[in-house]
Amino acid sequence: MTATTPSVDAAMSQIIAAEEEHVAHNYHPLPVVISRGEGAWVTDVEGKRYLDLLSAYSALNFGHSHPALLAAAQEQLNRLTLTSRAYHNDRLGPFAAALAALCGKDLVLPMNTGAEAVETGIKVARAWGYRVKGVAPDAATIVVAHGNFHGRTTTIVGFSDDPQAQADFGPFAPGFASVPFGDAAAIESAITDDTVAVLVEPIQGEAGVVVPPEGYLRAVREICTRRGVLLIADEIQSGLGRVGETFACDREGVVPDVYLLGKALGGGILPVSAVAADRDVLGVIRPGEHGSTFGGNPLAAAVGLRVVEMLQTGEFQRRAKLLGEHLESSLQTLIGHGVTGVRVAGLWAGVDIDPAVGTGREIAERLIGRGVLVKDTHGQTIRIAPPLVIRGTELDWAVEQLRVVLAA
Structure with missing residues (x-):
């Protein structure tokens, strides 16, 4: 095995070939086949161990196979996994109450994936605009930021400025105005009488862990309050402990009107997402207007409740x-x-690679040969987001491996 080209034996090659043959090519995975995981480490099918510095884009904030989360899932698996929201179940209420308290909000609307949470937030904002603010029918607009990543549904990619996200997927839904990220004045200029919300990532993850200027979120909060629009914080990647606070908004003491949550909320076991807001906002949704067969299922609620309990300790x-x-x-x-x-920001880093030593993808591939897993984004950047259970000595070792491949 060399530092630049990871070896892939025949068995691993067969596994990758089968995936390439039968799975749609909507991803370009790095050449490693993982079969087991524990804590901050994973093991491939050949028995080689790797330090996981990606955490499934923050879905594994608590590491692989956390015993408390596995216990919650196993106990619930033996009792009840799904009822649909056609009936009540005994896990959803406690989960929603705990999550609402963690967010300091009245209500929670449970969904499954992050993109579903964003879509739900958009619907809630529009309904609030029409039913509370008094915006004319079908006129509602939402202000978003350049460089955003909120998911890959057709509505969401319609207000992305990533050409790869949009090409050949239109036509797109109207109603979005995009302004530069980190520019509060641009947000205020984009707000009109028909604006119902500002949707923003407190820190942009997919863009390369882009942290806005100090005071940006406070300024946006003040603008939204003064202009009578909702502040929606997409904390799907940045929230639930990742940045050294429960939410990235906490770094500036800001409380949004709506939290969008996902990824780590499922403990790395199953997809769980949620929208959290006060009753005067989230209460605009009426029975039959929004839902999901699996949203709020008892298994997800049991795991989500344990996640919230773990975060409550700080x-x-x-x-x-x-x-x-x-x-x-x-x-x-x-x-x-x-x-x-x-x-x-906390245990979340964007590292820009000098083009003279390689692309982000090339550095990620070289790191595989050194037993470290990262992922590239936007060509020259690698993201580092290890499980929060990682040790300082493991971080030191990982940075040393990066130093070695950069020098090579």
Whole structure:
């Protein structure tokens, strides 16, 4: 095995070939086949271990196979997994109450995936605009930010500025105005009498862990309050402990009108997402207007409840903050040595690779050979988002492997 080209034996090649043959090519996976995981480590089909610095885009904030989460899932698997919302189940109420309390909100609307949470937030904002604010029918608009990533449904990609997200998927839904990320004045200029919400990621993950200027979120909060529009925070990747706070909005002491949550909410076991807001906002949705067969299912609610209970202790937020500071200081030493820039928020980092040493994809492939898993984004950037259970010594080892492949 070399530092630049990971070896793939015959058995692994057969597994990859089968996937390539029978799975639609909507992803371009790195050449590793994972079969087991525990904590911050995964093992491939050949028995080789890798330190996971991706965490399934923050869905595995608590690591692989966390015993408390597995216990919650196993106990519920033996009792009841699905009823649909046609009936009540005994897990949904406790989960919703705990999550609402964590968010400081009245109500929770449970869904499955992050994109579903965003779509739900859009529908709620429009309904609120028509039924509460008094916007004329079909005139509602929502302000979004350049560089956003909120999912891949047709509505959402319609207000993306990524050509790959949009090409050949139109026509797209109207009603969105896009402005530069981090520019609060541009948001205010885009707001009209028909604007019902501002939808923003407090930190843009897919864009490369882009952190807005200090005070941006506070300014957006003030603008939304003064202009009478909802502030919707997409905390699907940034929330639930990742940035050293329960929510990325907490970094500026900002409380949005609507939280969009997902990924880590399912504990890395199953997809769970939710919209959280107060009754005067989320209460506009009436029976029959929105739903999901699996949304709020008892298995998801049992796991989600355990996730909330784990976050209530503050342990994971503290770990992310302290280890993130340690990670940032280590990554800064790479600037000028194959790295052109670093952005860090808690245990979440975007590392810009000098084109002279390779693309982000090439560096990610070389790191496989060193036992480290990361993922590239937008050509020259790699994202680092390890499980929050990782140790400081493991982070040090991972940064050293990055240093080695950059030098090579």
